[in-house]
Amino acid sequence: VQLQQSxxxxxxxxxxxxxxxxxxxxxxxxxxxxWHWIRQSPSRGLEWLGRTYxxxxxxxxxAASARGRITIIPDTSKNQFSLQLKDVTPDDTAVYYxxxxxxxxxDFWGQGTLVTVSS
Amino acid sequence: DIQMTQSPSSLSAFVGxxxxxxxxxxxxxxxxxxxxxxxxxxxxxxxxxESSKLQSGVPSRxxxxxxxxxxxxxxxxxxxxxxxxxxxxQGYNTPRTFGQGTKLEI
Numbered sequence: 598v599q600l601q602q603s604x605x606x607x608x609x610x611x612x613x614x615x616x617x618x619x620x621x622x623x624x625x626x627x628x629x630x631x632w633h634w635i636r637q638s639p640s641r642g643l644e645w646l647g648r649t650y651x652x653x654x655x656x657x658x659x660a661a662s663a664r665g666r667i668t669i670i671p672d673t674s675k676n677q678f679s680l681q682l683k684d685v686t687p688d689d690t691a692v693y694y695x696x697x698x699x700x701x702x703x704d705f706w707g708q709g710t711l712v713t714v715s716s
Numbered sequence: 717d718i719q720m721t722q723s724p725s726s727l728s729a730f731v732g733x734x735x736x737x738x739x740x741x742x743x744x745x746x747x748x749x750x751x752x753x754x755x756x757x758x759x760x761x762x763x764x765x766e767s768s769k770l771q772s773g774v775p776s777r778x779x780x781x782x783x784x785x786x787x788x789x790x791x792x793x794x795x796x797x798x799x800x801x802x803x804x805x806q807g808y809n810t811p812r813t814f815g816q817g818t819k820l821e822i
Contacts, residue, residue, distance in 0.1 A: 643817075644814075645810075660811045661811070696759075698807075700807070701765040701769070701771075702752075702766075702771070703750070703760070703805070704765075706760060709758075
């Protein structure tokens with residue numbers, strides 16, 4: 598399994614942060630996996646943002662701190678999932694990771710993307 | 717949200733030592749704790765899941781124990797590549813939460 602992240606490293610305040618995680622070796626619609634976004638910053642440490650997963654239908658859960666601004670979108674045609682975080686501020690500056698969870702911890706991670714929010 | 721508290725925040729040790737890290741949860745999480753190792757510039761790596769189960773490919777000098785609210789990660793006979801930061805994480809419910817980490821230094 599490999600997770601390959603892509604997306605811009607610089608986002609302006611009030612704009613939308615968009616990152617994509619391409620999956621190889623598994624499928625985003627797997628009934629035994631969930632697909633997560635996690636970020637890490639010196640001030641917040643490791644912070645879980647949300648997940649998407651398929652169990653007869655698509656499900657998602659989000660951190661309360663980001664709810665209303667965050668959407669995680671699966672794309673079965675490209676076997677990937679994306680993070681969209683709206684109305685960013687400098688406090689959203691962090692390294693963002695995608696990760697897989699099969700109920701046994703986050704066993705595979707993307708390489709990480711440093712996203713800086715600055716004008 | 718379940719709070720995960722790790723102690724100590726940093727630890728100094730020698731190659732060959734045995735070290736133990738502690739993680740406490742703010743409420744019972746049964747055995748749903750996972751441990752990760754992170755080196756600078758890299759993503760965390762899963763070491764232990766469900767408190768005591770060794771992830772495939774992880775050396776047997778790593779072990780975990782605990783249940784309820786108190787958990788430990790032990791490394792027997794430290795190797796140079798073990799000097800890193802270690803995090804616990806609860807997998808009991810969402811939001812998933814992490815401890816703040818313990819930095820293991822030479």
